[in-house]
Amino acid sequence: MDYPYIPISQRGALTWPEGKRVALVLTFNLETWDLVKDTDKPYYAGGPAILPDTLPGNVADFPNYTWREYGQRIGIWRLIELFDELGVAASCTTNAVTFERRRAMTDAILERGWELLAHNWEQGELLTNYVNDPAAEREVIMRTLDAYAYNVGRPAKGWLSSSLRSTTHTADILADAGLEFFCDLMNDDQPYMLTTPNGDIVSVPYSNEINDFTLLTRRNYTTDQFRDILIEELDVLYAEGDKTARIMNVGLHPHVSGRAHRVRALREFIQHAQSLPAVWWPKREEIAAWYRTQAHSHIPEG
Numbered sequence: 001m002d003y004p005y006i007p008i009s010q011r012g013a014l015t016w017p018e019g020k021r022v023a024l025v026l027t028f029n030l031e032t033w034d035l036v037k038d039t040d041k042p043y044y045a046g047g048p049a050i051l052p053d054t055l056p057g058n059v060a061d062f063p064n065y066t067w068r069e070y071g072q073r074i075g076i077w078r079l080i081e082l083f084d085e086l087g088v089a090a091s092c093t094t095n096a097v098t099f100e101r102r103r104a105m106t107d108a109i110l111e112r113g114w115e116l117l118a119h120n121w122e123q124g125e126l127l128t129n130y131v132n133d134p135a136a137e138r139e140v141i142m143r144t145l146d147a148y149a150y151n152v153g154r155p156a157k158g159w160l161s162s163s164l165r166s167t168t169h170t171a172d173i174l175a176d177a178g179l180e181f182f183c184d185l186m187n188d189d190q191p192y193m194l195t196t197p198n199g200d201i202v203s204v205p206y207s208n209e210i211n212d213f214t215l216l217t218r219r220n221y222t223t224d225q226f227r228d229i230l231i232e233e234l235d236v237l238y239a240e241g242d243k244t245a246r247i248m249n250v251g252l253h254p255h256v257s258g259r260a261h262r263v264r265a266l267r268e269f270i271q272h273a274q275s276l277p278a279v280w281w282p283k284r285e286e287i288a289a290w291y292r293t294q295a296h297s298h299i300p301e302g
Contacts, residue, residue, distance in 0.1 A: 001171040002195045003185075003203065004299065012297045014190055014245045016290065020280035021241025022234065023287055024273055025249045026266075027206070028079060030094040030105045031162075032072070033123040035060050045124050047163060047253075050217065068255045072102050075258020080108055082263055086270050090252075091284050093119035093160045096147035110152065115283040117183070118148045120162035128165040138173050145177055157285045158183060160206060172196040181288035189237065189246045191291040192299055202288040202295075204247070211251035216262065227265035231272050238276055247287065 016023055033045045036058055043057030049064040083090055092109045094116055099106050109116050120127065121144045130137035141159075148156045159174050160183040171182050176198035181191075183206045193200045208214055210233055215221045221229065230250060237246040250269075257266060273279050282290075291298075 001168060003192060006192075006299050008190070008244070011190075011244070011299055013243065014294055014298050016245045016280050018280075019278065021245055021278040022237050022276075023245070023247045023280045023282050024234070025247065025282070025284060025287075026083075026088065026090045026270075027249060027251050028076065028090045028092040028109075029119065029251065029253050030076070030092055030098050030102070030109070031068075031119065031123040031253070032095050032098040032101050033065075033068075035065055037124060043124060044163075047123065047213070048218075071254030071256070071258050072105060075254035075256075076105055076108075078258045078260070078263055079252070079254055079266070080112075082267060083270075084112075086267070086274070088270055088274075088281060089114045089283075091115040091117070093117040094148075095119050095123050095162065096121045096144045099147060099151040106151065115285060116148075116152060117158045117160055117284065118144050118156040119160050120144055121147075123162050126163055126165040127161050127167055127170055131167045134167075134169045134173070137167060137169055141170070141173050142177065145179075157181065158204065158288065160184060164206065164208065171201055172198055175199045175201040181284060183284070189240075189248075190244070190298075191247065191287060193295050202291050204284050204287050204291075205249060207249045207251055210249065212256040212262075213251070213253055216256050223262050223265045226262065227268050230265070230269040234269075234273055234276070234279075238278065241278070 037043050039057035042054040045065055050067050051063050055061045092114055094106055121140050127137055145156050158181040159179055164184045166184045171194050174182055175196040181202040181204045183204050185203050186205055186207055188205050191202050191204050194203050215226050234248055237248050240246060
């Protein structure tokens with residue numbers, strides 16, 4: 001995988017359909033993880049723990065496990081109800097095991113026609129575990145893509161790695177498998193092309209900065225502060241997008257944003273975004289397809 005360093009000051013103007021300024025992507029991460037693993041090393045089941053002193057993988061950590069499980073049982077349904085009420089769609093990610101273990105979540109997304117991205121096999125298994133074994137990494141990715149195609153009825157178009165922990169081989173493997181976009185790189189407010197030995201793939205950036213886990217769990221911002229950060233980020237990107245278009249991704253986890261005392265922040269942020277006429281509400285696959293028509297004028301080859 002390779003990509004050029006081209007700062008935004010040296011790029012051509014990027015445009016979205018109908019002159020929209022900001023492509024706003026709201027991401028629900030539908031993650032499922034093992035309760036225990038066959039290891040005595042610390043296991044971050046489903047992501048960083050809310051309680052300290054992480055236990056070995058072969059010891060059930062019920063406080064951390066069930067804290068996250070709240071999102072599957074309650075939080076995601078609160079968020080879906082909110083989005084239905086406001087008439088907006090999320091661009092969701094899912095681990096392959098979610099189709100089997102928590103199928104009600106993936107069914108709800110597919111019934112609504114919302115976007116669903118492949119998000120590794122199981123949330124607690126990171127591709128970086130296979131950094132020195134590309135064949136094993138490929139096996140995990142292909143097994144995930146096969147499960148996705150079987151359950152969704154069509155091949156996956158995009159990928160986000162669990163915990164965004166990919167390797168230098170991941171984009172190459174995805175391009176070889178025919179995927180159109182890759183979301184692990186968080187270094188931009190615009191898409192750009194990644195070059196691999198197996199062809200180009202579009203980088204559609206995710207964000208760990210504009211992310212409920214970072215803002216609410218790690219930094220302990222209040223509901224009002226979370227809302228205000230989202231609104232300010234959008235307003236600045238919206239003003240900048242008058243010259244060259246931008247992406248704003250909001251990473252959401254049902255056990256974090258789906259709490260009763262936090263959901264108001266999303267309601268008020270979305271209502272603000274709906275008041276701005278030049279906000280585009282695309283699927284990521286729409287961003288990737290549109291960007292391929294713009295890439296040469298945006299960042300010319302060579």
